[in-house]
Amino acid sequence: MPELPEVETTARGLKPLIVNQSVIAVGIYRPKLRWEIPKHLATTLINQVIQSVERRAKYLLINFEGGTLVIHLGMSGSIRVVPTELPLKKHEHFELKLYNNTSLRLDDPRRFGAVLWQKKGETLSLFDSLGPEPLTDDFNANYLFQRSRGRTQNIKTFVMNSTVVVGVGNIYASESLFLAKISPKILAGKISLKRYQVLIQSIKSILSEAIDKGGTTLKDFSGVDDKPGYFAQKLSVYDRVDKPCLQCNGTIKKITQNQRTTYYCSKCQK
DNA sequence: AGTCGCGCCTGGCGGC
């Protein structure tokens, strides 16, 4: 489900609720997510204080003195902070019980998410080949242009490649290409530096606005306070097949690329 | 190295 704006929304929502709290118990109710949740967390985290909350790519990082709890929301994950006595929901697989009688709970029906532990001074291999954060200056037109030379992938698949840039998933890839007026079918290696300048600005502005709106809620996603994100109302093409284009008199089309659905306007995007 | 297709899961929806 969640792309960068939804994970960022989760991280920002968590911060005031959990930083400086200590963990009094850990619940691992369904250990088999994408990978097995490390059993030792149930003892490792006891009495440890949460020092800070960050996001890298689509990973949520909860920092402790001895290391970092790394959480990925997969396709259907969401996190809430609730009173500890509240009954568990069907797909709440993991829980940090905090000193103030609240609990951080990971809800993930499809179980594509992950909860991992990264010891202080070590780096999990899943961070090894990640590209730059899209909202930093490292992500710029020259970089994308260089990285794309010789590539035969279509541009939509290319911007969703996390070794190229992190955080751009299926919704925001379609939306960014629409804003940039670039056809999702164009090969990444054939796009000019000038068009990459437009694309860079489009990705940055779409992601920034989505963060401002608290992310996109299609169905499951909600913030830590259980409130949905409001960017869904701003979507121009995603999930709008056969509906009128908001910029021209055409209609939105839907195609499959790399086993994912792409939405676009064939008149606006060339 | 780059690209492609598969598989991991559950739930909701449309069609019959």
Next chain:
DNA sequence: TGCCGCCAGGCGCGAC
């Protein structure tokens, strides 16, 4: 009402 096939916001892996 029920059953069935399809679809879904991600991503690592193996094969070429």
